[in-house]
Amino acid sequence: MTKADLGIYVHFPFCVRKCDYCDFVSMPGTPDEQAYYLRVLKKEIRGFEALENLYLVRTVFLGGGTPSIMETAQLERIMEQLREQYEFAEDAEITIECNPGTLTEDKLVRYREMGVNRLSIGLQSTHNEELKVLGRIHSYEDFLESYRLARKAGFQNINVDLMSGLPGQSVEAWEDVLRTVVALNPEHVSAYSLIIEEGTPFYERYGSTKGRLLLPKEKEERDMYHMTKDILGEAGYQRYEISNYAKPGRECRHNLTYWTGGEYVGFGLGAYSYLGGRRFGNPKDKQEYWEYARDAYRRYKETPPQTEQATMEEFMFLGLRMMRGISTREFEEKFHIPFQDVYGEPVRKMLAQGFLEEDGSRLRFTDKGIDVSNRLLVEFLL
Amino acid sequence: MAVDQSKIRNFCIIAHIDHGKSTLADRIIEATGTLTQREMQAQVLDNMDLERERGITIKSQAVRVIYKAKDGEEYIFNLIDTPGHVDFNYEVSRSLAACDGAILVVDASQGIEAQTLANVYLALDHDLDVFPVINKIDLPSAEPQRVIEEIEDIIGIEAQDAPLISAKNGINIDQVLEAVVHKIPAPTGDPAAPLKALIFDSLYDSYRGVIVFFRVREGTVRKGTKIRMMATGAEFEVVEVGYFGAGQFIPCEELAAGMVGYLTASIKNVKETRVGDTITQADRPCAEPLPGYKKVQSMVYCGMYPADSAKYPELRDALEKLQINDAALQYEPETSVALGFGFRCGFLGLLHLEIIQERLEREYNLDLVTTAPSVIYKVHKTDGSVVDLTNPTNMPDPSEIEYMEEPIVSAEIMVTTEFIGAIMGLCQERRGVYLGTEYIESTRALLRYELPLNEIIYDFFDALKSRSRGYASFDYEIKGYERSDLVKLDILINKEPVDALSFILHASTAYERGRKMCEKLKEEIPRHLFEIPIQAAIGSKIIARETVKAVRKDVLAKCYGGDITRKRKLLEKQKEGKKRMRQIGSVEVPQKAFMSVLKLDEE
Numbered sequence: 001m002t003k004a005d006l007g008i009y010v011h012f013p014f015c016v017r018k019c020d021y022c023d024f025v026s027m028p029g030t031p032d033e034q035a036y037y038l039r040v041l042k043k044e045i046r047g048f049e050a051l052e053n054l055y056l057v058r059t060v061f062l063g064g065g066t067p068s069i070m071e072t073a074q075l076e077r078i079m080e081q082l083r084e085q086y087e088f089a090e091d092a093e094i095t096i097e098c099n100p101g102t103l104t105e106d107k108l109v110r111y112r113e114m115g116v117n118r119l120s121i122g123l124q125s126t127h128n129e130e131l132k133v134l135g136r137i138h139s140y141e142d143f144l145e146s147y148r149l150a151r152k153a154g155f156q157n158i159n160v161d162l163m164s165g166l167p168g169q170s171v172e173a174w175e176d177v178l179r180t181v182v183a184l185n186p187e188h189v190s191a192y193s194l195i196i197e198e199g200t201p202f203y204e205r206y207g208s209t210k211g212r213l214l215l216p217k218e219k220e221e222r223d224m225y226h227m228t229k230d231i232l233g234e235a236g237y238q239r240y241e242i243s244n245y246a247k248p249g250r251e252c253r254h255n256l257t258y259w260t261g262g263e264y265v266g267f268g269l270g271a272y273s274y275l276g277g278r279r280f281g282n283p284k285d286k287q288e289y290w291e292y293a294r295d296a297y298r299r300y301k302e303t304p305p306q307t308e309q310a311t312m313e314e315f316m317f318l319g320l321r322m323m324r325g326i327s328t329r330e331f332e333e334k335f336h337i338p339f340q341d342v343y344g345e346p347v348r349k350m351l352a353q354g355f356l357e358e359d360g361s362r363l364r365f366t367d368k369g370i371d372v373s374n375r376l377l378v379e380f381l382l
Numbered sequence: 383m384a385v386d387q388s389k390i391r392n393f394c395i396i397a398h399i400d401h402g403k404s405t406l407a408d409r410i411i412e413a414t415g416t417l418t419q420r421e422m423q424a425q426v427l428d429n430m431d432l433e434r435e436r437g438i439t440i441k442s443q444a445v446r447v448i449y450k451a452k453d454g455e456e457y458i459f460n461l462i463d464t465p466g467h468v469d470f471n472y473e474v475s476r477s478l479a480a481c482d483g484a485i486l487v488v489d490a491s492q493g494i495e496a497q498t499l500a501n502v503y504l505a506l507d508h509d510l511d512v513f514p515v516i517n518k519i520d521l522p523s524a525e526p527q528r529v530i531e532e533i534e535d536i537i538g539i540e541a542q543d544a545p546l547i548s549a550k551n552g553i554n555i556d557q558v559l560e561a562v563v564h565k566i567p568a569p570t571g572d573p574a575a576p577l578k579a580l581i582f583d584s585l586y587d588s589y590r591g592v593i594v595f596f597r598v599r600e601g602t603v604r605k606g607t608k609i610r611m612m613a614t615g616a617e618f619e620v621v622e623v624g625y626f627g628a629g630q631f632i633p634c635e636e637l638a639a640g641m642v643g644y645l646t647a648s649i650k651n652v653k654e655t656r657v658g659d660t661i662t663q664a665d666r667p668c669a670e671p672l673p674g675y676k677k678v679q680s681m682v683y684c685g686m687y688p689a690d691s692a693k694y695p696e697l698r699d700a701l702e703k704l705q706i707n708d709a710a711l712q713y714e715p716e717t718s719v720a721l722g723f724g725f726r727c728g729f730l731g732l733l734h735l736e737i738i739q740e741r742l743e744r745e746y747n748l749d750l751v752t753t754a755p756s757v758i759y760k761v762h763k764t765d766g767s768v769v770d771l772t773n774p775t776n777m778p779d780p781s782e783i784e785y786m787e788e789p790i791v792s793a794e795i796m797v798t799t800e801f802i803g804a805i806m807g808l809c810q811e812r813r814g815v816y817l818g819t820e821y822i823e824s825t826r827a828l829l830r831y832e833l834p835l836n837e838i839i840y841d842f843f844d845a846l847k848s849r850s851r852g853y854a855s856f857d858y859e860i861k862g863y864e865r866s867d868l869v870k871l872d873i874l875i876n877k878e879p880v881d882a883l884s885f886i887l888h889a890s891t892a893y894e895r896g897r898k899m900c901e902k903l904k905e906e907i908p909r910h911l912f913e914i915p916i917q918a919a920i921g922s923k924i925i926a927r928e929t930v931k932a933v934r935k936d937v938l939a940k941c942y943g944g945d946i947t948r949k950r951k952l953l954e955k956q957k958e959g960k961k962r963m964r965q966i967g968s969v970e971v972p973q974k975a976f977m978s979v980l981k982l983d984e985e
Contacts, residue, residue: 009944063943193939218934225939243939258944272944279946314946317953353911372911374936378956 003087006055007257010041010078011268012067016102020135020205023197025270025284026065037269038074040293042081044282045267047297049085051275055263057086059254060094062116068098072110079114088115093253095120095159099136100143108153118252119150120159120190126180127173130166135201147184157250159188164224166194167206167214174224175231182235187250191228192243193221222371229367241322242370259318261311277305308335309382312342316380320373325364346379385458387640388568392460392597394477396505397487398495398855402517405549406487406558407445407461413555414447414459444480444595444642446625446632451563459562460625460642462582476657478504480582480597480642483511483566485558486533490516490524490546493532494822496796496857502537513565514544515558520551532822571639577601577609577663580672584655586703590621592649593631596661597642599672604636608664609647612671616654617664618647652706680712680728681789681860682735682755682839683772685882686742687724689749689962689973694723700746701725704738711738716773720882720966721751721976726773729755732839751964751973754885754980757835760787760863774884777870780921787863788888789835792817794857796828801850805829808849812837813888832861836887840980871896871925873903874917878967882976892918896926899979906975909933914969 014029014037029037060082067075075096082088095118096111111119125131126140150158160181164174181189194215196206205211216224229239237245241259244252257264265273270284280303282296283289292299312335319326328339335342347363350356355369355376365373397403444462451457462477478484484505488498505512514533516526526546533541545557571578578600585593603609607620624633625643637643649655660671688697701713712728729735735755742748759771762784771777771786793814797805799821806816809831817830833842838858846854871892873883883903887895896918903916907930918926942948963970 191939193937195938195940222935225935225937242937258946264944266944272946274944274946281945281947310950313950317949318946355911370937372933372936374938374953374956375911375933378953378960381953381957 003054003056005058005257005262006051006086007059007061007254007262007264008057008082008086009061009063009254009264009266009268009271010045010067010082011063011065011266011271012070013037013065013269014069015064015066016069016099016137017135020133020201021194021197023200024065034070034074038070038078040290041078041268044293044296045078045081045085047293047295048265048267048300050297051265052085052087055086057082057088057092059092059257059264061254062094062096064097066099066102066122067096068102068107072107076110076114079116083115093118093157095252095254097122098146099138100146101138103146103149105149105153108149108155112153112155117155118157118159119155120161120188120252121146121150122161123181124161124163125166126177130169130173133167134163147186156187158186159190159252160184160186162189162191163194164191164228165216165221169216169224171216171220171223171227175227178228178231182231182237187247188252189232189237189245190243191232191245193225225371226367239323242373256322259322261315261318273300275300277311278303279306279310311335313381316343317377320363320365320377320380323364325359325362327361328363329361342382343380346376350376350379385638385641387570387573387638389455390458390460390569390640391483391562391566392462392481392569392640392642393483393485393562393566394462394481395485395487396498396501396512398489398492398497398501401487401489401492401495401498402549403487406485406515406517406547406555407463409549409552409555410459410461410559411445411447413552413559414449444626446627446642449559449563452560453563457563462642475504475508476582478508478510479580481508481510482569483513483562485562486512486514486537486539487517487549488514488529488533490519490526490529491521493525493529493826494536494796495855496794496828497855499537499794500857502539511566512539513561514539514541515561516541516544516546517549519546520548520553528823536822569640571598571600573600573602573638573640575600575639576666576668577603577607577661578668578672579603579661581611581655581657581659581661583657584652584706586652586706587646590646590648592652592655592706593644593646594649594655594661595642595644598637598639600639600668601663602636602638603645603661603663609645609661610664610667611655611659612662612667613656613659614654616649616651618649620645620647622646652703655706657706680710680730680758681835682729682731682757683726684729684735684755685716685718685721685724685753685773686713686727686739687718687721687751687753687882689751691722693748696746697725697742697748697750700742700748701727703746704741708738710734718753718775718882720880720964720971721753724751728772732843749973751882751976752980753882753976755839756885757789757839759789759868759886762786771886774870774886775881777886785865786868788866788868790832790861790864791835791838791858792861793831793833793838794828795831795846795854796822796826796856797850797854799825799827801853802827802829804849805846805854808842808845809833812842813890833858834864834866834888835860869920871899872919873899874915874919874924875903875907875966875971876914876969877917878969879919880966880971883979889920892920893925896920900926900928902979903975904928904930906978907969907971910969912968 013026014034015026018026094116096116097120099122123143124134124136128139162177196202206215232245236247239245240251263275265275269289270282272281280300283292315331331339354366356363357366369376395403395406444460447459449457449459462480486502488494502512516529518524519526530541530544545554545561547554547558579596579598581594581596583595587593603620603623605620605622609620610617622633623637623643623645624631631644662668688694705711710730713725716726717723739750739752742750756774761769761771761778763778763782764784795805813834815832817832820828822828846856867889868886869889869892870884870886872879900916900918909930911933913932914930916928917924960970963972
């Protein structure tokens with residue numbers, strides 16, 4: 001029996017300091033806490049041993065938090081355990097997220113040795129005053145040093161995270177960020193818009209009607225987005241998802257798994273999985289997670305598979321985030337039902353309004369459609 | 383237990399709003415000694431539990447207390463509550479009909495106000511003996527002597543020996559109690575005569591059925607009495623009679639002529655007990671019913687629709703239940719293109735409308751959408767017929783209309799002289815016709831105006847208060863109909879007329895109002911994927927326009943990693959929001975947009 005493809009996500013929630021806009025599961029942690037966390041994590045991973053004969057690991061993503069602040073030896077042990085438990089594809093994409101200022105030459109060399117072949121560096125901005133506003137711990141110069149070291153250590157697949165729509169940011173300032181980064185020639189750029197999330201210090205500052213005045217206006221924000229596509233496009237990066245740009249062949253395969261309905265298992269605090277038709281998430285609370293991790297596998301087994309309807313909806317609202325869009329033929333092969341019967345009406349409307357375009361059996365958003373994609377994706381909820 | 387009629391006093395307290403009516407009522411209840419202050423609190427709490435348990439609200443309509451007078455005798459006081467607001471003259475009438483006298487409370491610094499007059503005249507109409515008390519005499523601004531003279535000059539009742547009291551601080555309350563004994567007549571009526579009792583209120587209890595509040599004029603009623611409602615002909619056997627304790631019902635043996643109390647008789651159908659009807663004995667009926675009250679005419683109409691159209695039957699049941707308590711509430715089914723199935727409801731005034739709306743929402747848990755209030759217009763058609771128009775949607779084609787008439791009120795506004803200019807300005811804006819000014823004293827005047835009713839049903843009262851810093855008071859009565867240049871204003875959203883937003887108004891105010899409505903709707907209607915014109919039109923002529931711009935950006939430019947649930951929740955929240963909207967053509971309009979246009983002048 002051929003093994004199914006699998007993506008593995010491992011969450012390391014610890015950070016030197018939580019950024020002011022961040023609402024992910026992350027927090028500073030003492031060395032003791034980190035050690036305890038890893039013990040639990042290993043136990044959780046061990047619980048999923050039974051999957052070993054079913055899956056071939058195509059991608060691994062060590063995310064956070066800031067995995068690069070963990071002791072390298074600990075990361076090595078996690079990777080060893082994963083390799084012991086699962087068969088890895090030869091060309092498996094193995095990414096680690098890291099923050100400038102947390103990398104050393106020694107760490108980078110050892111990451112290479114443990115099989116990590118892709119770095120995702122959280123730069124956010126090349127302007128130090130903007131980094132300060134965001135509550136980042138590093139400067140642009142720190143990033144340059146980390147980037148140089150990474151290249152030196154032999155990393156040929158590097159992503160840089162950037163963020164637009166920052167408080168007080170002008171369109172010109174964003175243009176400068178893009179041009180500066182393009183000059184460094186990373187293989188991949190994730191360019192997100194700042195989202196003010198409830199429960200963050202940013203929400204306090206910018207969540208109110210008055211606070212919003214400090215953020216770029218809607219039109220500027222849209223100009224920034226459109227400019228991103230133009231500047232990165234000229235430099236040879238193709239937008240392959242709403243906020244992701246890559247040199248040919250350098251798309252993040254791990255993230256593509258999320259958007260194409262592929263299977264993945266997430267280990268660690270607040271990590272998510274889509275496995276055997278079941279979608280489930282680990283607790284975000286540490287205490288709860290300690291309890292949960294002990295028999296995570298049993299709980300996974302007890303989770304009912306999600307409905308076909310939910311899977312269809314995801315096929316659309318995840319698939320359409322990608323610029324290549326979705327294939328109606330693929331939909332019909334997967335769900336054994338004529339696409340027209342399910343989504344004929346909204347699709348016809350969106351085609352007529354110029355929000356969607358058709359290319360053979362593929363459907364994808366136009367630029368106009370991307371701008372208002374949330375409004376459109378709602379129509380695919382059944 | 384035979385009660386000596388000469389020891390009963392049935393009375394109410396009348397006052398302008400905020401002159402201290404409720405506080406005095408509380409003092410009387412305390413001072414009568416049947417309850418200590420502490421017990422009173424405990425009772426109130428008990429009562430709230432009861433309410434919670436039963437899911438009903440007991441309206442404290444009346445209370446019976448025992449007063450030991452200075453002559454050594456014990457008297458039964460039945461204190462009957464009256465609402466103070468001008469909208470509720472009808473309700474006041476109901477309560478007054480159960481009384482033999484009234485205490486008139488006048489604020490020692492504010493003196494006579496518009497509602498003071500209105501309520502006194504109402505009491506005199508009911509042949510009640512009225513005696514005044516001057517309240518709030520401990521305030522620094524109190525001028526009791528001036529107020530006493532005002533009462534004598536303007537109302538023409540003896541006031542020199544009026545008790546000077548502070549209800550708040552319990553000063554001279556004993557004088558009020560003695561005055562009740564001496565100045566309010568004892569009831570009359572023969573306990574042995576055939577039963578004749580007036581229903582002045584009722585409420586519905588899901589366990590006991592309708593609880594009827596009444597005043598016995600003749601005869602006696604007790605448990606087991608077979609009674610007949612004279613107007614409806616319905617007959618029942620009395621299950622319980624009793625009187626009103628402080629916030630609770632206290633059963634008793636019987637209620638004889640002169641007494642005030644309640645009865646239950648397993649009455650399930652609320653329509654069988656009409657407020658104002660006469661109760662008699664089925665096997666020994668009285669010759670003719672009591673006069674009852676004059677029939678009230680609803681003055682203000684609006685459409686009420688359940689926000690969730692599936693709740694239509696619940697709304698119907700709720701209106702039916704409210705109506706037993708409130709005969710002034712009228713309703714009949716209607717259908718709106720924009721809002722679906724609902725009711726056209728008639729009210730005494732805007733406050734009455736708001737109270738009903740609030741009760742429906744709070745007590746019956748209904749989410750409502752109401753349309754703009756309208757008065758009754760008389761449409762004289764070219765074929766000679768006259769139509770009463772309560773719903774703007776039914777306005778005939780202009781080619782069929784000879785002319786239209788609108789209701790006019792005579793208004794009395796009492797105001798301190800410094801604000802006369804401001805108030806006259808307001809009345810001018812509202813198409814008022816100035817009739818005259820009377821100076822009550824050097825600093826206060828009574829302005830008389832004729833105003834179209836449709837100009838005062840929205841927000842006149844609020845405007846009056848804000849332009850006089852709260853000092854003006856206002857009362858009105860319907861004068862009649864006058865010919866007027868009226869037009870129907872339609873609102874079009876994305877070129878589609880929205881029936882629920884149409885209304886009738888004077889041609890001279892149409893532009894202003896049309897513009898304001900468009901502006902307000904522009905704020906309330908969320909941006910769509912396309913541009914939405916909002917227009918105000920008279921017939922085919924567009925008189926105002928605003929545009930809701932198309933949405934530019936709504937995109938999740940952020941990854942939540944493998945957390946698909948979070949993305950889904952975002953989308954589901956949007957979908958949920960859409961459900962709460964009303965679909966008008968291809969535009970989704972929030973329920974609240976329909977309401978917001980009712981309050982155009984608020985900042």
